[in-house]
Structures are given as structure tokens and as C-alpha cells.
Amino acid sequence: xxxxxxxxxxxxxxxxxxxxxxxxxxxxxxxxxxxxxxxxxxxxxxxxxxxxxxxxxxxxxxxxxxxxxxxxxxxxxxxxxxxxxxxxxxxxxxxxxxxxxxxxxxxxx
Numbered sequence: 001x002x003x004x005x006x007x008x009x010x011x012x013x014x015x016x017x018x019x020x021x022x023x024x025x026x027x028x029x030x031x032x033x034x035x036x037x038x039x040x041x042x043x044x045x046x047x048x049x050x051x052x053x054x055x056x057x058x059x060x061x062x063x064x065x066x067x068x069x070x071x072x073x074x075x076x077x078x079x080x081x082x083x084x085x086x087x088x089x090x091x092x093x094x095x096x097x098x099x100x101x102x103x104x105x106x107x108x109x
Contacts, residue, residue, distance in 0.1 A: 004063045016108040027051030052092040
């Protein structure tokens with residue numbers, strides 16, 4: 001199946017995604033969670049990779065909505081508890097946060 005990207009991911013977040021690919025690597029999806037924030041909108045999958053990146057996909061998993069450096073809070077939410085998050089992933093996310101974010105925001109647009 002071919003993966004598409006939304007305009008937001010393809011154009012508005014192109015620099016960020018390019019830097020993630022070049023400096024961190026996308027990695028392999030190791031955990032995902034389906035979320036629906038509004039009953040009037042489609043849900044989405046929050047996918048965590050082994051390199052500490054979050055990929056947000058539409059509910060069919062065929063379109064990438066955005067991609068960014070994962071936070072510890074997001075790990076806990078997706079894994080369903082602090083104790084359930086693998087230690088290697090906690091460390092990777094801490095590393096990524098210290099190197100690639102400022103004030104909780106990714107340093108790339």
C-alpha cells in the first residue's frame with residue numbers, strides 16, 4: 001500500500017520531516033494507538049517508532065498527517081502507563097527531546 005502525505009505534512013512540515021529523516025531516522029513503528037478527539041471528526045493513529053518519532057496517520061493508515069519528536073507524556077498515553085514504556089524508548093525520547101526540541105517544541109518547523 002502506498003503511503004500518502006497531507007498538504008500539512010508534505011508542505012508545511014517538509015523541513016521538519018526532512019530533518020527527522022536526516023538526523024534521527026524514522027525507524028519502525030513499534031506501538032500505535034487509535035484516538036478520536038471529536039465525535040464529528042475522523043479518528044487517527046498515533047504511531048511511535050523505535051527512534052522516538054511520532055507519526056500521526058489517518059484512520060485508514062494510508063495518509064501521514066504529521067510527524068514529530070515524541071514526548072514522554074505521549075509515550076505514557078500510547079503505552080497506557082509509565083511502567084509499560086520500554087526503557088530504551090524512554091532514553092531515546094529523552095535524548096531526542098534534549099537535542100531536537102526547545103520549550104517542548106521541535107526546533108524545526
